[in-house]
Amino acid sequence: MKQKIRIGCGAGFSGDRLEPAIVLAEKGNLDYLILECLAERTIALAQKRRLQDPTKGYDPLLERRIESLLPLLIKNNIRLITNMGAANPVAGAKKIIEIARKQGVIVSVAAVYGDDVFTHLSPDTEAIETGKPLQQSGELISANAYLGVEGILSALQADAQIIITGRVADPSLFLAPMIHEFGWTNNDYDLMGKGTVIGHLLECAGHITGGYFADPVKKPVADMDKLGHPFADVFEDGSAIISKVEGTGGVVNLQTAKEQLLYEVINPHEYYTPDVIADFTTVFLKETGENQVLVTGGTGKTKPQTYKVSVGYKAFYLGEGEIAYAGASALARAQLAGEIIEKRLKPQFPDLRIDYIGSNAIHRTNFGDTSTPYEIRLRVAGKATNAADVAIIGEEVEALYTNGPAGGGGVRKYVNEVIGIVSTLIDRQNIQPQIQIFES
Structure with a gap:
């Protein structure tokens, strides 16, 4: 088992820039590159595209991202995990294989699916937001459960170099390689909580490197035109150092890390994911150098008995x-x-x-x-x-x-x-x- 791995995040949403992922793959000395490209409405729109054409439904930028990244992934032996499969991971995997054959490279691609639960839900099921039956919202077109690490772990164990998923919880994309490489058990909720914290810090890409943080008056950030995306050196004990590729724009500091830690967190004592109910209140952040933040702490308790469904x-x-x-x-x-x-x-x-x-x-x-x-x-x-x-x-x-x-x-x-x-x-x-x- 490894004692340290390096995970980079090359995209934080579907329309994110292509360049930062290329820089990470080329210069980041990564073990894993994660492209997080899904949001609630993103996958519903992908389902709409798949209904119109059964060969579609994966991320619209999948081809451009893979065409530019694939040679670097092969050259530098980087494993890619992405939810660009959206509403059709199998079709997305086939498209990646098509691109690989055109480029003359050999690669193993795993499609992870099972999140489409449309046929499992009754229209009378109650919506969380309204307390009313789902069917009262309007004509239903999609239902996707937020899966956890299990499918990705199976794909990693099958030695796939590229793993393309549908709706998987954002931190799970990052947590899965930690479990795989460090031999963690996924019922060690202390480690699941720590890994989830790291995944949450990375998942929005340019957020933690100063993008969403920047304010030219109160919080100036240098060289935003070439904003770098983050990577983390993750250690076997669940600690990590967040940084970015030298020479890229932006900043990683205590402020950017704190803002991202609290982003979309309603209750820091109980942050629900499919893998763990994480506790962010025990996280400790410390600047250890220029563009370096040490992350320690964080814990968790059990895992929910239900999946959230969008x-x-x-x-x-x-x-x-x-x-x-x-x-x-x-x-x-x-x-x-x-x-x-x-x-x-x-x-x-x-x-x-x-x-x-x-x-x-x-x-x-x-x-x-x-x-x-x-x-x-x-x-x-x-x-x-x-x-x-x-x-x-x-x-x-x-x-x-x-x-x-x-x-x-x-x-x-x-x-x-x-x-x-x-x-x-x-x-x-x-x-x-x-x-x-x-x-x-």
């Missing part, structure tokens, strides 16, 4: 229209345009939203600021049960070009189907992760 449903169609006003009286002209639209559309769209971007669009107030903005972008949005009805919103905004007020320009209009998300729980005993191995 359920996607067809919520509504959203119609939007935007138009810009600039110069003297920009806000006044935009407000007049808003009043015109409201009078024409409010009866049809009771929840019509009108924003004055540059004045009050984010916080819905100007906090008493009476200065007059030089430019304003009017945004109008409304929702309905079909695309045809909401299309009129953009049409009405476009009509302001010649129907006034003066000086409007740069119109854009959109119609999108919005996928909603609710959650529920399912007995974990009813769900078994599965793996399928492919060779190039």
Whole structure:
């Protein structure tokens, strides 16, 4: 068993940059590279794509990421673990094999699946957020359970170099190689808690290297145009040192680590994952050098008897229209345009939203600021049960070009189907992760 492994995180969401993962694979001296590319709505949208085309449903950037990374993974003997399989890990694995054959490289790819529990759920199952049956949310299109380390461990034991999963809890992607390499038992909840802390610190990639942390006034971060993503030297006892590749932008320090530690944590005493109920209150962070933070502590207790399930449903169609006003009286002209639209559309769209971007669009107030903005972008949005009805919103905004007020320009209009998300729980005993191995 190893005493230390190095794990890098090359992506923190589906649309993340490709470059940082390449830098990690090329210069990071990694044992493992993790690409964390799923969120609740991401997988529901992936399920929608798979319904339209059974060969799709994996991450839209999978091909570009793998094409650039595969030669480096082979050259530097790095194992890749990613949830880019989204709604179709098997199809994603086949695509990776196709890319490997085109590049003339030999690689073993494992698809981990079993998280799709759509057929296991009754529409009468209660949603956590509303307390009402799932079917009352709208037409259900997906249900994916947050699996833990088990499927990934099976794939690691099968010696797969690339492991592509569906919905697996984010920290589990990082915890699995720790268990595999250190010989931890997954009922040692103290170690499961420690490993989960490390995974949680890494999972958002650029968060801990200063990306989401940065504020040019209060928290300046250097060279953000070439922001590096993090890696961790993880030790057998469950401690770790978080750092980044030398020469990349950003910063890893006590502040960035603390912010990421608390990110999305409602109760630090009981952070639920499929592998452990972790306790973050015993974590100790210490700067040990430039761009180095030592992580110790953290613990856990047992594991939940249920999996959380993310359920996607067809919520509504959203119609939007935007138009810009600039110069003297920009806000006044935009407000007049808003009043015109409201009078024409409010009866049809009771929840019509009108924003004055540059004045009050984010916080819905100007906090008493009476200065007059030089430019304003009017945004109008409304929702309905079909695309045809909401299309009129953009049409009405476009009509302001010649129907006034003066000086409007740069119109854009959109119609999108919005996928909603609710959650529920399912007995974990009813769900078994599965793996399928492919060779190039």
